Amino acid sequence: MSQFIDIGALTDIPQRGARIVRTHGGDIAVFRTAADAVFAIDEYLGDKAGPFSNGIQHGNSVTDPIRNWIIDLTTGETVGTEDDVIPTYDVKVEDGRIMLAASAIRAKVAA
């Protein structure tokens, strides 16, 4: 069974906005789309790309603000660039609260 941690209300992030979750192992970017879906990916891909929470969101994608890579939030795959994949984490909305998989934070800290 995977555990989820309440990290805030859905309304704490505006639609098509994103905010970060700080961990000892680095930041995770949490996105809320125009259709109220939520996604969580690493804020940076090493020093190759990011900070993704600052990008422009469209559909289920975000555009890297510095390099214009387009990242598919559902898979972390980058569209139109090499084989880079941004790590993604399980996140869901329950009763208006955003629930992030506890494993995400463990993974970050272990990394």
Add this chain to the structure above:
Amino acid sequence: MTKKLVIIGAGMASGRALEELFKLDPNAYDVTLFNAEPRGNYNRIMLSPVLSGDKAFEEIITHTAEWYEENGVTCRFGEKVVSIDRARKVVVAENGDEVAYDKLMFGTGSNPFIIPLPGHDLDGVIAYRDLEDTNAMIDLGNKKDAKAVVIGGGLLGLEAAAGLALRGVDVTVVHIMGHLMERQLDEAAGYLLKKALIDKGITVLCNANSKEILGEDGKVKALALGDGTELPCDLLVMAVGIRPNVKLAQDAGLMVGKGIHVDDQMITSDENIVAVGECVEHDGAIFGLVAPLYDQAKVLAKTLVGQEDKFVQKEISTKLKVTGCDLFSAGDFAEAEGREDIVFRDPARGVYKRLVLENNKIIGAVMYGDTADSNWFFGMMKDGEDIAEMRDTLIFGPAFQGGAPVDPMAAVAALPDDAEICGCNGISKGDIVAAINAGADTLDAVKSTTKAATSCGTCAGLVGQVLGLTLGDDFKMPEKETICKCSDLSHDEVRKLIIAKELKSIPQAMQELDWGTSCGCHVCRPALNYYMVCAWPAEYVDDGKSRFINERVHANIQKDGTYSVVPRMLGGITTPDELRAIADVSDKFNIPTVKVTGGQRIDLLGVKKEDLPAVWYDLGQAGMISGQAYSKGLRTVKTCVGTDHCRFGTQDSTGLGIKIESEMWGAWSPHKFKIAVSGCPRNCAEATCKDLGVICVDSGYQIHVGGAAGMDVRETDLLCQVATEEEAIEVSNAFYQLYREGAQYLHRPYKWIAKVGLDWVKEQIADLENRKALCERFRFSQETYQVDPWAERAKKGVDAHEFEPLADFTKVAAE
């Protein structure tokens, strides 16, 4: 003794009420029916099929004289009731007869509204309301080369126009609003309808103001419009609406507003008098369509026999009875907060469907061209059904069962030659193929030879597909000219359409301009946002989510994710206090780098994102505002020291620079905009490589424009020379506004000038009236946009979510 019921008016509503009454109790009342028209009851809404020749009058009679007779109704047709004596409970007929009643029913219907234009009483000016009007139109059709004008592009007016056209009459519809049937249709559907009517040979004039009806020998001759146009006609039909017929009720002292006031039981302010149909006003509403009248008739019949019932206003839908124009409209389809649209378009088939959703329920529907599913949608709308589950496929209707997406090329290949590709200009697939075979092998060539895709441009993609089909691999759709991959429109087309169609939000623009993606991309969204900011300064709500991060958090993102902060220093002038504040802020927030910029400002580099509001707060306390060094907008005005200190200075260049910057800071533009003011031709402020540069000379001020010193290096061109500071400021504002309104997003002025031509720019600025107007538009825009974004964020908490983490697990122990 049987009670006496007197009815005034034999119309659809009173006829239906009688039917309902006889169903409940055929012997409850002795009924007397007065009717001013010399005949019984016919289905008024079927007059259009009579006009078009689809039906004979006999076929639309709903209640014949025999029917009334069989049901024991005393008919007094062709007789008017002139007054009512409520105290004695009698009605008085034209010939003086008095008829007593226990219950009196008003079914007086409505009168067509005649606009009191000069000449409205001429012979040949009619409404479209009864059989006489219909016959007048039918008779006109028998005349050779007959011409008619219909005022009113609503339901009735269009049915009249279509009927007349079918009878061979040359018809022009004059409509005061921007699109036809504006109460039932949105712009897109109204447009398709207009096109269909034009195809039927009807001339349609929207936004047309009727001024005067011209006559000759007491007979109508022409309609004169506000713009001076004269439309010759033998018959003028006014179909601009109806007004409840309340005169008699009013004279009798009943409560009357727009119509005769009735309660839920259809009882008027007199408990013995009831009313039904188009003459009533219930809960503020009046009724022109047939469905609610039938509901009222049912309730009224029950009231008359003492049963309980209640009239409830329901959603109603509209269909137009014009062959070949399938349209459907129901509910509310105005744009509003919290409402969403689902739109389906098939330009080639002329199909448009739009559902308006609120809280996962359909609250409005407009359909044109294919109304097969309208009843299904209407049913769900009336039932308030939750559509969340089927939202994705809802628009495809009940038959949707999934299936493979259709290859667009195959779909185009399957179109017949007469299929219309360009709706605006009526260009068919065959026309385009013929043009291609005659040598037009590019999109531009097809555009110029056929005019396809030259009006709204939404069919450019389809035209491209026809090119691809006809030419095979030889053809490549030009991509560079579109705004981005989400749309087939160019920047210029998008801008024009935003203004022409009054598009005032990004979702609306994407909807109306047939965007290929649900919410655009990082290329088109910032462009659209800017075009809206520029077009509708006072109304548009800036969409921060459509701005690049720098403009969203009002600082420049650096490669490590930190930000740089540049306070504004008007004209490059600072003070010891400002410098002290900058020094203190740098210490307090451990800002690693402090640098003097090329634009005569100070840059604080390496500020952490979450520190930004606090940094701004401290700078703000010392009187500093954002330098907007991150914006596609006015950046800096560089100056030299001018006459205050310099022995060569001809004018107060520093002072002028400060004035220009004070007026222009805060404005957004297609790209960054840099200014410099030099006090003499030695040009120490390097004004001749700026977007706008002022060179002061003994006789005044030279304004230079279109310089660049980036990837491209370009010297400015002289725009004009003026004598005074005020003029220099006005020209600067006007040029900036001209650029803001005209240039493509992300084009610096020099690129834009290369496109439109320096001569054209000069002409625009040389025209003093135009210059003033540009300047005024700029100043109007500045009323909204000249706001310090730092203060809003540092002190008022605007966009706080941008700067704070959602959660911070570094402050709790790691697991």
